Amino acid sequence: MNSWLQASSNAFIVAFFLYCFSFIGYAVAVAGRRWSNRDPEAHTKRWGRIGFTLAVLGWAAHLVFFFTRWKGGGHIPTSNMYEFMTFLGMAIMFAFIIVNMIYRNPLVGAFATPLVVIIIAYASVFPSDVQPLIPALNSIWLKVHVTTAATGEAFFAVGFAAALVQLLRVVDPSRKDKAGRRASRWLEFVLFFIVIVVGFLISVFGFRAGGYQAEFTQETFSIDQQGNEIDTVQKVEYGLPPIVAPYNSDTVAMDSYLGIDKPLFEAPSWMNGVNAGRKLNTVIWSIISGLIIYGLIRLVIRKPIAAAIHPYLDGIDPDDLDEISYRAIAIGFPVFTLGALIFAMIWAQIAWSRFWGWDPKEVWALITWLFYSAYLHLRLSRGWLGVRSAWLAVIGFIVVLFTLIGVNLVIAGLHSYAGV
Incomplete structure (x- = not known):
């Protein structure tokens, strides 16, 4: 450098x-x-x-x-x-x-x-x-x-x-009418979406700091311009524990996590892109991490996040x-x-x-x-x-x-x- x-x-x-x-x-x-x-x-x-x-x-x-x-x-x-x-x-x-x-x-x-x-x-x-x-x-x-x-x-x-x-x-x-509850739910959902993004970052950097790695080989098929079928084997690397493995793949190396030493399931057949399984796995981890963080926040404040912030904005x-x-x-x-x-x-x-x-x-x-x-x-x-x-x-x-x-x-x- x-x-x-x-x-x-x-x-x-x-x-x-x-x-x-x-x-x-x-x-x-x-x-x-x-x-x-x-x-x-x-x-x-x-x-x-x-x-x-x-x-x-x-x-x-x-x-x-x-x-x-x-x-x-x-x-x-x-x-x-x-x-x-x-x-x-x-x-x-x-x-x-x-x-x-x-x-x-x-x-x-x-x-x-x-x-x-x-x-x-x-x-x-x-x-x-x-x-x-x-x-x-x-x-x-x-x-x-x-x-x-x-x-x-x-x-x-x-x-x-x-x-x-x-x-x-x-x-x-505090509104109990239908319109008030609906507005509160949607606002809380926006905040929950932000928490999921934070959960994604915590997952990625946490497992990266721990040096986690998994590797798969995925066999994919495509058709060239002459109509011939092309069989390709590609390497797919994961930085997060593989809850979901790539479609039509074999495990090359995988570190155990929480006692689990193999993926829980394989990506569906329509997700056969070389990075599709990894992206689905990242989305799943983001949601899991976000749910855990959101649950911990709710456990501490004992109310929706929006309801906890609302009183601090009085007078604005x-x-x-x-x-x-x-x-x-x-x-x-x-x-x-x-x-x-x-x-x-x-x-x-x-x-x-x-x-x-x-x-x-x-x-x-x-x-x-x-x-x-x-x-x-x-x-x-x-x-x-x-x-x-x-x-x-x-x-x-x-x-x-x-x-x-x-x-x-x-x-x-x-x-x-x-x-x-």
Whole structure:
């Protein structure tokens, strides 16, 4: 590893911990509203400033990571999932800094900073080695298309954070009518989804720290252009204990866990891709870990997570959060339009000689754009403010996450190189 990449790695670690400390500062700012007996507003402002200062320092370290990796790797670090997700985390923090400088609301920081921590922790799941660019990526449009698209998505993320705080503020968990219970259940489900993501990270890093490994050989069949059947045997490696083995595979090596020394079952026949069984196994472990973590949280707080957070948001004006969410999305929408659609189509014409090809990533980028177009239309023309607008902002970012993660890692297409 050259000195630039070593400096980049060190800066990344510094940025991660500064973001963690920033979240702690914001959490104290929010929780202290109920703890402080003297002046809750002064307490919130003081710790909010501490959280914001740490966030800015973390973002500065993140910038050092970005540019030193660019210098050491020879190209802009946005060419694979590790690099793109770290850049997205940096862009979200940039978007949050801009929005916070305008509105100065520490509540958004209490939810935006952990989102950044989760995203860059997720990035660390992928190989961090600098990889040479494939021909399709060796273009100036890698810089233009990817960075502007990610910046637009970053503002969507800040809009999501503000909308989530707004829902936690206005959804009353004590309501017993049908509409109130339904709103509480859906809000709790969003928080449970976040816990599952955290469970995934804990599973991956926990078993990685323990050096766990399993290996299989999988036999797959395909048909070439002449109609001949091709029999291929490929190696599949697991970093998590194999609850489910790849379809039509044999075990080469497997460490025992909890007394289990073989997979519990095999992936179904329709999941015969070389990585399909491993992805299903990862989803199962994420759900199991998430259920355990969620259960432990519920055991400690003895109530739904949303109901536990709700009292700490008393006195907060939900209209301010609604305005922050809308403004963040309004800023991100034109930037996303340029990066994910216009610049992307120009690059597609250069790389693949067509502006549009219905590739899964292109389709989901269009779906994301249409969704946020509908969000802005319903808000500006139909008067969808408050809770309805907040739910749209939350759902929209879930669509963004599937476009970023699900399409790259699950659906095969021309953008699948991003998941390598």
